[in-house]
Amino acid sequence: MIFKTISVIGLGYIGLPTAAVLASRKVKVIGVDVNQKAVDTINSGQIHIVEPDLDIVVHAAVTEGYLRATTRPEPADAFLIAVPTPFKSGPTGDHEPDLRYIESASRSIASVLKKGDLVILESTSPVGATEQMAAWLSEARPDLTFPQTHGEDSDIRVAYCPERVLPGQVLRELVQNDRVIGGVTRKCSEAAIALYKIFVLGECITTNARTAEMCKLTENSFRDVNIAFANELSIVSDRLNINVWELIQLANRHPRVNILQPGPGVGGHCIAVDPWFIVSSSPKEAVLIQTAREVNDSKPEWVIEKVRLAVADYLLSSKANNSDVRIACYGLSFKANIDDIRESPAVEIAVKLSKIYPDKVMVVEPNIEALPERLAAVEKVSLKTAFKEANIHVLLVDHKEFKNDRPPAGILVDTRGLWV
Template sequence: MTPTFNTISIVGLGYIGLPTAAVFASRKIKVVGVDVNQYTVDTINRGEIHIVEPDLDMVVRATVKEGYLRATTQPEPADAFLIAVPTPFKDGPAGPHHPDMDYIESAAKSIATVLNKGNLVILESTSPVGATEQLAAWLAEARPDLTFPQTHGDASDIRVAHCPERVLPGQVLRELVQNDRVIGGMTMKCSDAAVHLYKTFVQGECVITNARTAEMCKLTENSFRDVNIAFANELSIICDKLGIHVWELIKLANRHPRVNILQPGPGVGGHCIAVDPWFIVSAAPEQARLIRTAREVNDSKPEWVIEKVKLAVADFLQANPNKTVKDLTIACFGLAFKPDIDDLRESPALEIAQKIATIHAGQVWAVEPNIEVLPKNLEGLLKLKTVHEAYKLADIKVLLVDHKQFKDQGPPPGAMLDFKGIWK
């Protein structure tokens, strides 16, 4: 029997949950978004958005106005539930990079109260291997009156699957629709139900596998990119020591038909590439040697950047003996974890700017055109300035994120450190 999805609930209205809710709602399906943040709920119900994502504001405004999208703080009955909450780190037996399943557990217990026979529950959150089975166990514990795949297989009352997102911030709406989707059901009927749901809007192929393989697939995709970036970052440090322009070198090497080196930078950030490899390391610490090393290389890059800034300060003061450290202003261009977005999560640029501001006796400015106010923990530590102000008045310009505004402006006058290769 083909499942019917008249109402869909999205739990977690962040950078993945809200665009997903908006895309479903744009297909004239009733969507109830659930988030613990009252500000987020109120913002969406006004037809506005609390994140930066191209074109998302128009879709949310239209679907809210038409009555297909609504947000609330408490789960309501639905035909399908998609969980898109964070999975950060916490201290565990093997160290500080143990997956934190608390948000998923909380989401599971909250929707368990409104589950009905025939419902589909999908875990979209990037998760450690086994998370979908754990989700199903939490649901079963909370609802002993219902049956679940781990005990009743295809005959279960509730279908459970893992279907990880694989989208690029800044292009989320397009990629949600066009990209292939990995569907990892706990049983074949779970997978079939999930395919039927996603085919509401997915134009790419829905590829079926089991839940554990789907979980590992997302972690593998981001770990592969992390290893490639670690190679580029290590190469940039070697090239700096040898007096070689790393971006020219990579451009030349990539002319080989089977070489595709990614670009170096001040580190690796975001909620995926900087996080997901540690989930593999946590699950198999003795075997994940290369993946662990890549993470360590990328995590250490911000310290190397800070040392280069210290050397630039010393050089500037030597060339300008009439100035003291307190007279010297450093401008950090970019705080987001990648270009042209407002997302500061796990951002190496943010970490670098914060540390420079802590150790530098003079002023430190942040130039981040995608945000209007600094996070509260940076207030009084950094000053938010425009591109024009920083170009004109800062003594040392430090490029950390290759935002479009910085590319369009071109190289600034005076002393600069370019860690993205767009000003040199």
């Protein structure tokens, strides 16, 4: 199957790199996003997110005429949907999957679909989302046939293929990692493989759409459970006055033990979100997965309590007044050396501390120019200023900028083991 034009719907942390990599293979790519500022930035050959080397690839693709961004879908031979899937309130709580962005993207491309087109859902989704997307497309375009009703003879091919990349290494992993492709039919899978083989050097492995959806959720739930073990271990170790970083290092010398590193919680739009999609679909059966989520979601409160104790220790030892307390939070992104703050526990901690200690909290975040609206009242300062002015230092993200300095003077609450 030959793709002369490919459209990527959603130009965020996955969509834009995917569009850029496709365009770098001399394929015409039309990127679509509702954010006019992002569209204008891309069309100027620049990027609106932080990802190593992405700016170079995008600039070259735009300059050479292979990549163009717009706010309205245009005809293409294939459509890759990479839009957010947040939470909403539902019967089982506040962690029900919200598919409104997928629905909106589906209905927006429906008007430009033609016979022979391929539609691939890349958004991390609950099981059944690809089938629902196909139903929305069919409803909007009754003049076309779709695989859920016409099988191999359908006018439109539909598949699910989740991304599995690491922020900071997206361009390399998009190309090198294996891809799990879940076509609604065999011909749907074959069409999707033909598209991904334009740039993927890894193996393209086929399955059905539901299994591919569950595979993505399983991968991130596996990681979440293992992180929960590390986070719970850090809490137990603190209670027993044991250095958890030394403990994990020693335990990992066992040839069959590989404990992950604890932190202030779990963030990002994958690991912090995907397990809930499994829980929402099988709440009675997904006991371990839900428990791991609860452990990781509760870690920020534990960190805040550690800061409260640190403030009390400072006031007691220095005989200072409350007005003298200055707290510095180091890092806001959900992992090191990126600007992505989606579901970040560091942001949650900084916000709550700023409410508990008004006008006493500063943040250091070298990867973000402007603080999120929730932290508008908090001062963003340099590393040098924080080291000089704060007496409570809360390390939340182990950015490279923080590794090259000796620990600051004062009381440390180190959630990443960088300064202990």
